[in-house]
Amino acid sequence: MAERSTAAVDVADNGGDDPLTARKRKATTDGAAESQESADRTAPEGGDEGGGTASPVAAPELHSGHKLANRYRLEECVTRLDGFSSWRAVDEKLRRAVGVHLLPAEHPRARSVLAAARSSALLGDPRFVQVLDAVEENDLVYVVHEWLPDAVELTALLAAGPLEAHDAYQLVEQVSLAMTAAHREGLSHLRLTPGAVLRTSTGQYRIRGLAVNAALRGITDDRPQRTDTEAIGALLYAALTQRWPYENDAYGLTGLPKGVGLVAPDQVRAGVHRGLSELAMRALVNDGATASRQEPPCTTPDELAKAVAAMPRIRPPEPVFAAPPEYQRTGYQPGAYGRPGTTAPNVAQSVATPPPPLQSRTGKALKWTVSALLIAALGLGSWQIADRLIERGGSDRNPPASETTNEEGNEKPKAPQSFAIQGAQEYAPDGKPQNTDAVGATHDGDNSTFWRTKSFLDGPEFAPSIKQGVGIVYDLGTEKPVSGGSIALRFGGNHTKIGLYAVDSLSPPGPVSSMERIATGQTSDTALTLTADKPVNTRYVLLWMTAMPYSPQDGFSDPGHKQGIADVSLTG
Numbered sequence: 001m002a003e004r005s006t007a008a009v010d011v012a013d014n015g016g017d018d019p020l021t022a023r024k025r026k027a028t029t030d031g032a033a034e035s036q037e038s039a040d041r042t043a044p045e046g047g048d049e050g051g052g053t054a055s056p057v058a059a060p061e062l063h064s065g066h067k068l069a070n071r072y073r074l075e076e077c078v079t080r081l082d083g084f085s086s087w088r089a090v091d092e093k094l095r096r097a098v099g100v101h102l103l104p105a106e107h108p109r110a111r112s113v114l115a116a117a118r119s120s121a122l123l124g125d126p127r128f129v130q131v132l133d134a135v136e137e138n139d140l141v142y143v144v145h146e147w148l149p150d151a152v153e154l155t156a157l158l159a160a161g162p163l164e165a166h167d168a169y170q171l172v173e174q175v176s177l178a179m180t181a182a183h184r185e186g187l188s189h190l191r192l193t194p195g196a197v198l199r200t201s202t203g204q205y206r207i208r209g210l211a212v213n214a215a216l217r218g219i220t221d222d223r224p225q226r227t228d229t230e231a232i233g234a235l236l237y238a239a240l241t242q243r244w245p246y247e248n249d250a251y252g253l254t255g256l257p258k259g260v261g262l263v264a265p266d267q268v269r270a271g272v273h274r275g276l277s278e279l280a281m282r283a284l285v286n287d288g289a290t291a292s293r294q295e296p297p298c299t300t301p302d303e304l305a306k307a308v309a310a311m312p313r314i315r316p317p318e319p320v321f322a323a324p325p326e327y328q329r330t331g332y333q334p335g336a337y338g339r340p341g342t343t344a345p346n347v348a349q350s351v352a353t354p355p356p357p358l359q360s361r362t363g364k365a366l367k368w369t370v371s372a373l374l375i376a377a378l379g380l381g382s383w384q385i386a387d388r389l390i391e392r393g394g395s396d397r398n399p400p401a402s403e404t405t406n407e408e409g410n411e412k413p414k415a416p417q418s419f420a421i422q423g424a425q426e427y428a429p430d431g432k433p434q435n436t437d438a439v440g441a442t443h444d445g446d447n448s449t450f451w452r453t454k455s456f457l458d459g460p461e462f463a464p465s466i467k468q469g470v471g472i473v474y475d476l477g478t479e480k481p482v483s484g485g486s487i488a489l490r491f492g493g494n495h496t497k498i499g500l501y502a503v504d505s506l507s508p509p510g511p512v513s514s515m516e517r518i519a520t521g522q523t524s525d526t527a528l529t530l531t532a533d534k535p536v537n538t539r540y541v542l543l544w545m546t547a548m549p550y551s552p553q554d555g556f557s558d559p560g561h562k563q564g565i566a567d568v569s570l571t572g
Helices: 002-007 110-123 154-159 165-184 212-217 224-241 274-283 301-310 344-350 361-397 400-409 436-443
Strands: 072-081 084-091 096-104 131-137 140-146 197-199 205-207 423-427 470-489 496-503 516-523 527-547 564-571
Touching: 072 096, 096 110, 096 212, 110 131, 110 140, 110 212, 154 197, 154 224, 165 205, 165 224, 165 274, 165 301, 224 274, 224 301, 274 301, 423 436, 436 470, 436 564, 470 496, 470 516, 516 527, 527 564
Parallel strands: none
Antiparallel strands: 072 084, 084 096, 096 140, 131 140, 197 205, 423 470, 470 527, 470 564, 496 516, 496 527
16 A cells, blocks of 8 residues: 555545636546545546536446556556546566556547657656656557655655655755756646655655646646646645645645635744745745745746745754763662661661762772873873884984885775765756666676666767766765765776766756866776865765767667766765
């Protein structure tokens, strides 16, 4: 059930007010009760906000064990709604879990679903749950997408309470940047709810259902950027207050009191970060009211992302350590044991006040012992200093050759320590990753597996004809003093150029030029060692490649400028 809850497709979550900008759009929705019985029915009774009726086409009657394209085996139906169904399935070819949307080919939305899925697949942005396949076959249309068993829905996170200010900041920053990239390619979501946002075990937020969820429901909008921006504002509002910013309850969250309008998050709950509260109000539609500083509202994800970047960065909370337990006195009273003529009850009444510290017999002995040890330590230290000065004077009178002998006798510096890599993710600021599925091969300790780039005609330098570069961000688990790294490469030749940079997350915002550089290097061999002038404390390290050698055709790509990374070791 845990796997189902984290990866089920966001097609059955309903309830609550629609965003204010969505009240005028034409959209097919379903009632709150439908999400409870969606797996048992083929057609809900929900109405169309625009006045239409539900689709008469029934969802395909398939069962667990059915195979699509002799490859995708259906395991569990998680939604059956409005003529389509959604399944957890297994890709038997690659032996991995996937999600599948199914609907009849004659369904009135079949063509729009296929078009939306194929457009979403072309985006290739790792911040979105990726569409893997979109096919029309045997009177069926099906869309295959990633399944993330280790991810948790924002709905489940908010059920435990509001997020910390740092987590809410990461949420609005990552989601606004992701939607900015999507709208830049002409794609919108229109169903950006707490059920559509997932947080992975590494702390990255990923968005599922880009374009596809809206197409499955027939949702369209004249102002898609404004609708998605308001949805991000609602997510931020819910993360800060654990309340839904509309009158009706939705997604397990309590709505606002009726008749009071939209209230700022810092007035709903004490201790809310003021800057994030104002940002949520600027993103939400609130009848023309803005934050107390009267800053303009954010009407697009790009404007919201720039507003987040203009805020002072919110640091994660300091770890809280438990206080040590208080010292417990024992019941022993000094001087009471063995006294003749006294009984236990009288001992407690006649106990004398203990002498001041170090004034008792034991204290005086301890004081003399410590004094003797200090005198001995001073004498030993003086003797060592004198002996060192005598040796130095003798070495000054020796020929220069003896200096070399002394240097060779010094203790060798410690070998660099290799840090264990806890996770990794491809970094593609232009939204065009190279090979996201093979990133784990760069730190598995096996040089026979590797992550590879695509083949490019121009080179060896990327800029300015191709792109700024390609890269991978590595997670060390905690902050480490990184001073360099060793990289095993797939191809040799003129030439490969790589730099290491300290970043603050697996999806760092801003250009590489704004990041703290650890070390850079260039090689024409199949191995490269990078060494920094001084260690840099960081948890996340970006490996950024800006030049690749020319290599002939192999089993994966055509001849051209390309490179592969077989193994990465970060040291300090």
